[in-house]
Amino acid sequence: MHTAIDLAALADPQVREAERILKTCVHCGMCLATCPTYLLLGDERDSPRGRIYLIKGMLESVEPPQDTTVRHIDRCLTCLSCMTTCPSGVNYRHLVDHARSHIETTHRRRPQDRWLRRLLTWVLPSPWRFRLALVGALLARPVAWMLPSMVRGMVRMAPGSLPSPSWSDVPAVHRALGERRMRVALHTGCAQQVLAPHVNEATIRLLTRLGCEVVVSPGAGCCGALGHHLGHLEDARTAARRNIAAWESSGPLDAVVSNASGCGSQLKDYGGLLAEDPAWAERARAVASRVVDVTEVIEPLLEPSQPPSQAPGIACHVPCTLQHSQKLGDLPARLLKRCGFVVKDIAEGHICCGSAGTYNLLQDGLSRRLLERKCGHIAATDADVVATGNIGCMVQIARGTPLPVLHTVELLDWATGGPPLP
């Protein structure tokens, strides 16, 4: 693709990188077929190729981005399905990350939108602030009809009850059961601690049973993805530096384990996020090279087994961040089968469930349509349980299906001697 970005703008290494990515697109349009928003809306500007053109126009212009450009980029889920399809290897992820940060620094959103996006970046990464916000949402439910529509949707989306804080999120070293085969740090995340603390509990039980010493490091926290996807680049970098420092001071580690694929995808990209910071670039690359999804660390350690009672049929939803970003699409199903579960394929498995970080809060209509589509395909599998590997997908899918929605590690924990499933 030919570009005409101003030379002064190209002095910025981020813009130079964006230009390099733009030039790799050959406008073939193959990515259109697998883009969820193009599938729903049929508008070229809601396709990867259309957005690439919009980003090119935005970076070539000296004017702030227009509302139309911002609207179509905001509608992107960052599901990265287009990256799986693209034959030219266009790094759409880094391009759209740059576009979002450019929009946040040059475009003036409506005051209520600015306020909401700032609030989400402030509340969600902090477990105690998020917990407080959810308690507030529960109290506000009876008067939700009086609230502005944007806040009303969020209040209605809050869960009906909140689990208590868990032992699994307190900094500690959990010894391996039997011979120690690995020493790993567990990234316990932020929103997951509040919404589904049983996932970290199951992960620690399973990993220690498989011979891992599991460190929950003091100081580690949100991976930064939530802010990053809202264009708040510096917030994401601050989160990355804090996590890197926490894991560097945790003693020798064979791996940093993530059990939320959205976070894992962000952690694996810390090298790119801090590439222009001379004090942190090398350290970021070193930590990122150790990050693994929980399924990757389990894979070589897990012996074949059977669940303690008749195995339920599992509809295995593979999060976009696991299949399109981390390229581990078939791993959860292989592990579940190894433990005797019957795994059923979900049609259109490459299409996002509509969760996508804060997308289900900010793009309610599109998110709901994707959720209905996904849950229709889940119902057609005739499964008893849905398994997935990302807290965002768990919460989203649970809104649309009557089936229990569990994390893959909860099922593997149960099958290998853990407590009964919730």
Ligand code: SF4
């Ligand atoms: S498939 Fe790749 S090269 Fe083709 S239009 Fe899409 S992003 Fe560009």
Ligand code: SF4
């Ligand atoms: S990231 Fe997903 S929604 Fe965004 S352009 Fe690519 S395929 Fe479409």
